[in-house]
Amino acid sequence: MKINKIIIPFCAALFMIVGCEKLDRFPETNFSDVAFWNTETDLITAANRLYQQLGGYAPDNRADDNTNQAINTISTGSRGLPNTDGNWSGPYDMIFTANNILEKGGKAKVTEAIKNRYFAEARFFRAFAYAQLVEKYGDVPLVLKTLTVEDPDLKMGRTSRALVAKAIYDDLDFAAQWLPTRAALPAAQFGRVTKSAAWALKARVGLNEGTRAKFHGAAGWEEHLTILTHNTSRDLENGRIAPTRNLIRQFLYSDGLPAWNSDQTPSATRSAFFVPEGAETSYNTILDNRDPRISTLVYRAGEPSYQRPWVPQTALGSRTAYAGKKGFDPADWAINNSATMQRIHIRYAEVLLILAEAKFELSGSISDADLNATVNVLRIRAGFAPRLTNAFVTANNLSMREEIRRERTVELSLEYFRYNDLIRWKTAEVVMPKDILGGKYIASEWVGTNASALRLNADGVLVVEAANTRTFNPARDYLYPVPLQEITLSDGNVKQNPGWQ
Structure with a gap:
């Protein structure tokens, strides 16, 4: 199968946020729905809340690559059962915001193209939030509408990981259809999500779900990795x-x-x-x-x-x-x-490494041409002369899988990937x-x-x-514990993850 060349110029596929304090009003001022949801400005204002709900930058100390001043209980295997957890509630706050835009934004007196552009932003962020949830918790409640206090779905149980992944892909397909290209994005809107970001996030989710399923013995892993190598048009724009x-x-x-x-x-x-x-x-x-x-x-x-x-x-x-x-x-x-820095959520190097890993895991091999289009692009940019080739791997008794993983670890070091990589590869029980x-x-x-x-x-x-x-308990620690409050609020319909009961 022909692997498609993805071209993203520097910063083209990025969406970057400087994290500040969490805002407690939606979106920035008090208003009534009667007076809102009328103009493109209203849609922009509502969508801005999604960007505000992105997490700011803080070092990730869960794996073996970085430490902080305090011991990280996830890293040491000593965490307990939380009553509440922002890893659960934060993404669901974003999902509520996205659902609210999708339900009420249709009232705006704008063209369908403008409306769909901001619906695409909402669906992108809903997919982003669900990707975070399934990465940590596996099966989670799939909420595709706003919920009132009387809604019985407030007590729904967990939806299978496979169905949540399908919803993520559907959202990202819509987002990729209606989001603007980087070239079409006005300068004043730089940093908002584009088609490139939607394609890149879909590739990330496909790699996460495909490799996790493969190495944890779940069926259907090929489908996720095949998503990354479809022969379709993917010109993704030139402390x-x-x-x-x-x-x-x-x-x-x-x-x-x-x-x-x-x-x-x-x-x-x-x-x-x-x-x-x-x-x-x-x-x-x-x-x-x-x-x-x-x-x-x-x-x-x-x-x-x-x-x-x-x-x-x-x-x-x-x-x-x-x-x-x-x-x-x-x-x-x-x-x-x-030192304050912008957090880069998606960048071109990650996309190249996703393609290299998916190509290898899907077929058990990767051509030198594909290595030159992915891994070796990054080495050339870094000024690192040796190229990764099949002949080099064979001559030096290396493992191509391990070398592709090494490249990912080095290039994306300290960028929030290492812990989840160990989880999806099922190597955490050895490394941690x-x-x-x-x-x-x-x-x-x-x-x-x-x-x-x-x-x-x-x-x-x-x-x-x-x-x-x-310690790392493989019967327990490959998933996060569900916050106890969420189990209580669902009247027990949300079940705890294995080993955390």
């Missing part, structure tokens, strides 16, 4: 971050070979540049001779960072002693002693209960640090969280 050694190990050396033999491919050829951790002579040793993208992830010791050269330490909010660079704006820090490691302690470089206060392993590497403090 506290402490990365871990676990993540840094994923970055290839400059010869294209791995630094660390994974659990999946222990026979892989290890790079000649590899230095055993016990033999590292500097904090920077593990960062030397790497894929250039490592230089955008963390600061090297001595490199100008937060208004001064970075000195390895755990005293400035980094429990790993690695200072996160990705997404950090030093100019902003110099002025405000803090391991030591979380930080920098190599070298006394002459860690100026001002009391070594006796550090927990070091036999190689002198900082142990941030020991394996014996981390």
Whole structure:
């Protein structure tokens, strides 16, 4: 099957939001429905609420790639049953807003094209919200209308994941039909969703649902992955971050070979540049001779960072002693002693990686031509000379699946993907209960640090969280627990996820 080339110029498929406080009025001022829903401005104002309901940026500390100052109970496997949870209520707030627009926006005295454009925004965000819900909870109530306090559907049970996924695809097909292209979007509306965003989100959901079903033994996984490779027209338009050694190990050396033999491919050829951790002579040793993208992830010791050269330490909010660079704006820090960034929800690199992974998982192979159109595009952009090819994988006893996954982990590092990737690949039970490691302690470089206060392993590497403090229960932890309040409000029709009863 011919794989279609997707072309998205820089920022064309992005929708970017700076998260602020949650607004408690819809949309921004008090008004009555009688006086509203009349003009295009009213539709825009209503749709703006959907953008306000997007989450702001906060580091994701659930997996093995990043830590914060506090221990994350999802990461350690120690979370309990919540009474309420914004991971459930937040998406349903967005779904209510979308349903409200779809039900009442039809009153507006505008053309059908204008009406459908904002209905398309509503359906895009409804799909976005349901994608978040099924990713975490699996089956969830499928609500496609606004609910009054007397509506019996307030107590509906959970809809199967498959039916929710179908509703997501239907919403995104409508959105892709009626949303404008990036080229047609007025400059004043830049940042609003476009056709590109709808296609990209559908690809994300297809990959999530297809690979999760495949590796968790569910039927019908091929259908989701086939969505990504249909031969149809898809011209998509011309703070506290402490990365871990676990993540840094994923970055290839400059010869294209791995630094660390994974659990999946222990026979892989290890790079000649590899230095055993016990033999590292500097904090920077593990960062030397790497894929250039490592230089955008963390600061090297001595490199100008937060208004001064970075000195390895755990005293400035980094429990790993690695200072996160990705997404950090030093100019902003110099002025405000803090850094604010826009959160990018969808970008071109993700689309390319989705295509590469889906192509491989659907057929068990991927051609060099498809690798050149996806993975190697990203390597060329990063200035990383080695190309991923079938011959290179074979010659070095690598696994193509693992190398495609590695590319995703590296390119999309610290962008909210790692935890769900481990979940859908069904590797969390292997990866999560391991030591979380930080920098190599070298006394002459860690100026001002009391070594006796550090927990070091036999190689002198900082142990941030020991394996014996981390668990992952495969019978329970592949899904989030449903908030207890939601079960109560449904009169028990919403059932708890397995293992959380």
